[in-house]
Amino acid sequence: MTTSARRTFPFPATAALLLTSALLLTGCGAEEPVPKFAPAPTVAPSAGTPTPVDEKSAEEFIRRWNDEQRDMQKGDTSKYRQIAGDCETCMKAADRIDEIYASGGFVKTDGRKVRSIKPSGPSENAENTYVVEVYSSPTSYRESSQAPEESLNGGVATYRLQLSRSAGKWAVQDIWTVPRDSKIR
DSSP states (O other): OOOOOOEEEOTTHHHHHHHHHHHHTOOOOOOSOOOOOOOOOOOOOOTTOOOOBOOSSHHHHHHHHHHHHHHHTTTOOHHHHHHOTTOHHHHHHHHHHHHHHHTTOEEEEOOEEEEEEEEOOSSTTOTTEEEEEEEEOOEEEESSTTSOOEEEOOEEEEEEEEEEEETTEEEEEEEEEOOTTOSOO
């Protein structure tokens, strides 16, 4: 009888450390209704920003970005990179996915569901910043063809997502995880 080398890690803290945000940010579209926000004031992205996506509201853009994040888990990061703007964390996540697939690995997930999107409260860098709560599905992955299959349990996570808007189009500027004990919910 052969035993599997599969490892299972407890929900988010361990998963985030092991696979950075690439797998923790597993995405899918949402079905729950959420109020739409009026477009925010225009903020020009810095030079070298990929072409932003033309959605009417920040909520529509965030849901699309979430869908593209899920889709990149299949190995093609090009569309995700197009809307990631100047988001260094987003690019690192896409780079990690590229590395996994280039090494013969894989990611299997049903993605995540956006549970809520709320404008961030008053704070430094709060303009065009949203608090996004998601439910991530369980995920299995192999970092290379020779690596053991590992898994993430999934569950609820909260992020702050900072956007920019230029010429009616949105782009991601930054994303960070909101600690579970934070009052930013």
